[in-house]
Amino acid sequence: MFTGIVQGIARIDEVVSLTGLSTLRIEFPDKHLHRVQIGASVAIDGACMTVTRQEGSCLLFDAMQETLDLTTLGELKSGHKVNFERAARFGDEIGGHMLSGHIHTTARVVGIERPENNCTLTFELPEQWLRYIFPKGFIAINGASLTVGTVSDTGFNVHLIPETLRATTFADLVVGDRVNIEVDSQTQTIVDTLDRLGYTRPAG
Template sequence: MFTGIVQGVAVVDDIKTATGLSSFAIRFPPHQLEGVTIGASVSINGTCLTVTRQEKDLLFFDAMQETLGLTTLGNLSVGDRINFERAARIGDEIGGHLLSGHVHTTARITAIDRPENNCTLTFEVPETWSKYIFPKGYIAINGASLTIGEVTGNQFNIHLIPETLRATTFADAAVGEQVNIEIDSQTQTIVDTLARMGYDRPAS
């Protein structure tokens, strides 16, 4: 499990591709790798991956074809910056909301507004997932736990403070960029339960 509090930014150092598999070498800030072990879980742009090897400040991960197809990991290039979070431990503070690291879908950035000391990003999600997105609800974008701002149809925005921009890759965001989305599990459970009870049907 993860908390959605991004611990820092790492850089893709190398990518090796094979049939149905990509292997990533990612360079982390050295102070963030204390106690890391082979088999540990790390959130890479919101996707839970398993450490397969370590060389100094490099961690290695494998991603199968299904993961590459469902997330933005298949679009990564050498030199790209990514958000990361190591798996939460018992007793850790939950500063965001609990995440599984299982990406539900991707979204596209459709607009960026940068007034002084602020940044607002607008995203478009597939219609299928818009039913889980509510104003002031939680959502995870590239592994960061964020509060939803305004919602219009299948588009929504988030408002970012300078600290979030400093600690994540959102400062590099560009219109048209695809991001990983993990829907809040509690919201999904409530919406799906109500749907099974028939409350999502239009009144007759």
């Protein structure tokens, strides 16, 4: 499990692509490699990945075809930067909201506004996932726990403070980029339960 509080930014050192499998060699800040073990879980842009090997300051992860198809990991190349979070341990503070690291879908950046000391990102989301997005609700974007701003018929936006931009890769996003989305599990359960009971979400 993860908290959605991004711990830092890592850099893709190398991607080795084989049929149905890619191995990601990712360089991490040394201070975040303490007591890393083979088999440990690390969220890479929100996707839960398993450490297969350590080589100095680099950790290696294998991404199978299903992961490459459902996330943005298949688009990563040497030099790209990613958000990361090591798995939560018992007793850790939950500063965001609980995440599984299982990506539901991807969204595309369709708008970026940068008023002074703020940043608003607008995303287009596949229709079947919009039913789980509510104003002021939780959502995880590239592994970061964020609060939804407004919701439209095609997507939603989020408002970012300077600290979030500093601690994540969001400052590098441009219109057209894709991001990984994990919807809030509690919201998903409530919506699906109400649907089974015959309730529908009000229009508008």
